[in-house]
């Protein structure tokens with residue numbers, strides 16, 4: 001990595017009894033980066049964050065902050081949390097209810113013995129930054145959910161940590177407020193240039209906030225990359241299915257070339273052939289079972305009039321139609337038991353029973369081993 005590395009995990013493991021919560025996880029976070037750990041419940045996200053924070057000690061591997069080892073199994077090293085210069089906001093952020101807004105933010109500085117005047121300046125500055133300026137004297141319990149969330153952020157930001165650890169910080173907020181906080185955090189992060197290690201199981205949050213994402217699976221970083229590269233070029237079926245929706249169709253490999261694999265469909269779609277690129281560098285042999293995958297939004301939908309073009313096109317019928325505001329969600333029957341979920345633009349009138357023509361452009365189709 002070109003930029004200075006703020007955080008490095010090298011083969012870090014942690015188990016609780018028989019549960020391997022983190023399993024030889026390795027990753028690097030650069031200065032000014034928003035790096036997200038994304039994965040299903042129980043995959044080890046919070047444990048990883050707690051290891052970085054020093055709230056847990058590791059069983060194996062090493063953690064380095066700004067080039068300084070803070071935890072190492074082989075060196076028997078463990079630097080306590082308050083000497084790691086980290087800011088933290090956890091899911092159940094605790095606002096001190098007996099303190100007003102100002103005191104809540106000032107407290108971490110008082111603990112560090114910062115001078116009164118400096119405290120006043122820094123607290124005022126950071127409250128202004130998140131739009132809480134003017135609320136200094138208000139009791140913290142009288143804030144709205146979004147304001148409390150911002151207060152928790154302020155408290156973590158005020159002593160200018162090298163790294164900000166955020167564990168599902170918006171999970172207590174309703175959908176609207178979550179969206180708003182997402183944008184605010186992004187703007188704040190850009191303005192301050194802070195480095196953030198973010199934890200979420202919400203893919204939209206991860207895709208929209210992150211410079212890079214590590215998709216975690218069973219305690220390991222299964223794939224690391226930019227949101228777009230993970231979405232468009234997932235390296236495994238797990239990453240593919242965890243990020244976004246995927247339409248999967250089953251068949252057998254007909255022809256396999258370097259650039260393109262053609263798959264003949266099974267069952268009710270027998271006779272149709274779909275061509276796409278081989279996923280994740282897999283080599284295919286004709287005759288083997290395969291899965292054809294495509295993102296629903298990449299399928300080109302038109303009304304079915306006349307005969308189907310031969311290649312990469314299927315026929316379907318709208319079986320159920322759900323209006324969800326910005327678009328329609330349609331369950332489309334492809335014949336037999338095969339059904340797929342598609343997104344249809346609101347600009348057109350759709351109705352149940354309508355016959356569709358679905359084109360799956362080869363460049364957005366990927367072929368996977370079954």
Ligand SMILES: Nc1ncnc2c1ncn2[C@@H]1O[C@H](COP(=O)(O)OP(=O)(O)OP(=O)(O)O)[C@@H](O)[C@H]1O
Pocket residue numbers: 016019020021039040041042043044045046047048201
């Ligand atoms: N203190 C603990 N004692 C025993 N088991 C634990 C402890 N902390 C975590 N675990 C287990 O370790 C695994 C990873 O937990 P972790 O909290 O890191 O998951 P997570 O990815 O943060 O999940 P979620 O999205 O639900 O918050 C889980 O199986 C969990 O039950």
Ligand SMILES: [Mg+2]
Pocket residue numbers: 045046047
């Ligand atoms: Mg967690």
